[in-house]
Amino acid sequence: MIGFVKTNKTAIIVTVLILAAVVLFLTRVPIEFKAPENRVAAVAQQNTSVEAASALAQLPVDSDFKNIAESDALRLKMDEKTGHFIVEDKRNGNVYRSYPDPKYWPQEKISETWKKHLASPLMVQYVDFSKNILQAKETNLAAEGGKVKDVQAVPGGFKLVYEFPVTGFTIPVQVTVGEDYVETKIIREGVKETKMGLVWVRPFPFFGAEYTDGQDGYLFIPDGSGSLVRFKNNQLNVNKIYDELIYGKDLAFPGIDNNRNSVMMPVFGMKTGSKAFLAVVHKxxxxxxxxxxxxxxxxxxxxxxxxxxxxxxxxQFTTRNTNVPDSWGYVDYNRDQVFGSDRVVRYYMLDSQKANYVGMAEAYRQYLMKEKGATPVQVKDQSIPMYVNIVGADKEKGVVSDRYLQLTTTDEAVQIVDALHNKGIKNMSLTFTGWQKGGYSSLGATFPVDSRIGGDNGMKTFIDHAHALGYPVYLEAPYTLNNTNGGL
Structure with missing residues (x-):
């Protein structure tokens, strides 16, 4: 046992001496290790990706942009490294960028993730169909060290392809300049998926993005008839993002109802100081x-x-048990198909004297006439019509029975129209409601007109009198609801 210990100690000492000699030899004799060619290529490719990601994570430099096309009013420039573009309005010297105003970039203190969003020409949301639970995630070209490939000139602009190496998306984009607009297009035929499922793409989402710097500025959103969100220095706007589907909620894909007005027109815009644009989702x-x-x-x-x-x-429903809402099913996406067609947005640059809400409305009117064939309505009477609603009768709920409330007979309706006409109102549109049996709240009831307000003969006399004065008459009849068993 003692001899075994001694032998081990001797072996250890010998090993240490040999290692020391090897180290001494390596430090004195220069040795060159050659990496395999594929390893060199991999390192070079990695460096290229890092450089691309670094470039995309920052805003482009003006000197990198080259003139690519122009019209009488606009000049289009592009940067091959990032795929961004600049539009110069030759009428007034205004400059519009496809990325945020670089003047304020050093002041941004947000997370690196959102800085990459701001600097990227595309934002993307996707889902991983290999997972059991689908959770949509967002990414961008800079975050993935993406590539700008196949840059080429086309009539009026340029075309290129964005590649997302991590998620595997290929998205071709074309940018062209028109008479007074710049047009961006996602070419649907070239959109490809490999690893993930594409949910949405935001092309150049920060076009014209501006800081609030005391200027007269606002965002125009098509909320109902249109709303303006004025620029403010407010750091507490975290719940004020606006995200609405054009033409309103799609009943095939139910979502959260936020009680906002439906988007009736495919338009949006921005004004900042003396410059403004109106954007139209053209396709x-x-x-x-x-x-x-x-x-x-x-x-x-x-x-x-x-x-x-x-x-x-x-x-995706999995049960009919309505007593446990959380167990109805799970969120899913169509795995085999994506929505079709090219995606085109036109940004109409407004001249300085038109850089306001009225100018945006005029630009959209011109677009509708030129691109959609809309024609101005030719009115017979230039005076603004007065819309008059006449209520014939209604019911008042009672304990034992309802009470009939006679409000306006057909004879009284004639007197009302004559009084307005004699006061100089020469253009009226007349709507008679509550004419059916039971009055205004009796839905689904049909003719005859209730005799207590004049009956059919009285209504015919009223209509003939109104027509003789040149006024149309409409009998309101809400048949979509029926609480009277009318017609049954």
């Missing part, structure tokens, strides 16, 4: 959202853009 509007955020939401820039949806989520 793919039925698949698109309008997304807008004032300063303080995700960044300190005011921005607005279009979101091009390629899939929508839906609830």
């Amino acid at each position: 793919g509007d039925e698949y698109s959202d309008i997304v807008a955020a004032p300063a303080g939401v995700l960044s300190n820039y005011n921005w607005i853009g279009a979101q091009m949806n390629f899939r929508s989520s839906f609830l």
Whole structure:
């Protein structure tokens, strides 16, 4: 046992001496290790990706942009490294960029993730269909060290391809300049998926994005008849992002009802100081959202853009047990198909004297006439019509029975019209409601007209009198609801 210990100690000492000699030899004799060629290529490719990601994570430099096309009013420039573009308005010297105003970039203190969003020409949302639970995630070209490939000139602009190496998306984009607009297009035929499922793409979402710097500025959102979100220095706007589907909620893909007015027109815009633009979703509007955020939401820039949806989520039902809502099913997406058509947005640059809400409305009117064939309505009477609603009768709920409330007979309706006509109102549109049996609240009832307000003969006399004065008459009859068993 003692001899075994001694032998081990001797072996250890010998090993240490040999290692020391080897180290001494290596330090004195220069040795060159050659990496295999594929390893060299991999390192070079990695460095290229790092450089691309670094370039995309920052805003482009003006000197990198080259003139690519122009019209009488606009000049288009592009940067091959990032795929961004600049539009110069030759009428007034205004400059519009496809990325946030670089003047305020050093002031941004947001997370690196959102800085990459701001600097990227595309934002993307996707789902991983290999997972059991689908959770939509967002990425961008800079975050993935993406590539700008196949850059080529086309009539009026340029075309290129964005590649997302991590998620595997290939998205071709074309940018061209028109008479007074710049047009961006996602070419649907070239959109490819490999690893993930594409949910939406926001092309150049920060076009014209501006800081609030005391200027007269606002975002125009098509909320109902249109709303303006004025620029403010507000750091607490976290819940004020606007994200609505054009033409309203799609009943095939039910989502959260936020009680907002439906988007009736595929338009949005921005004004900042003496410059403004109106954007129109020219193609793919039925698949698109309008997304807008004032300063303080995700960044300190005011921005607005279009979101091009390629899939929508839906609830896959697995049970009819309505007593446990959380167990109805799970969220899923169509795995085999994406929504079709090219996605085109036109940005109309407004001249300085038209850089306001009225100018935006005029630009959209011109677009509708030129691109959609709309024609101005030719009115017979230039005076503004007065809309008059006449209520014949209604019912008042009672304990034992309802009480009939006679409000306006047909003879009294004639007197009302004559009184207005004699006061100089020469253009009226008359709507008679509550004429059916039971009055205004009796839905589904049909003719005859209730005899207590004049009956059919009285109504015919009223209508003939109104027509003789040149006024149309409409009898309101809400048949979509029926609480009277009318017609049954």
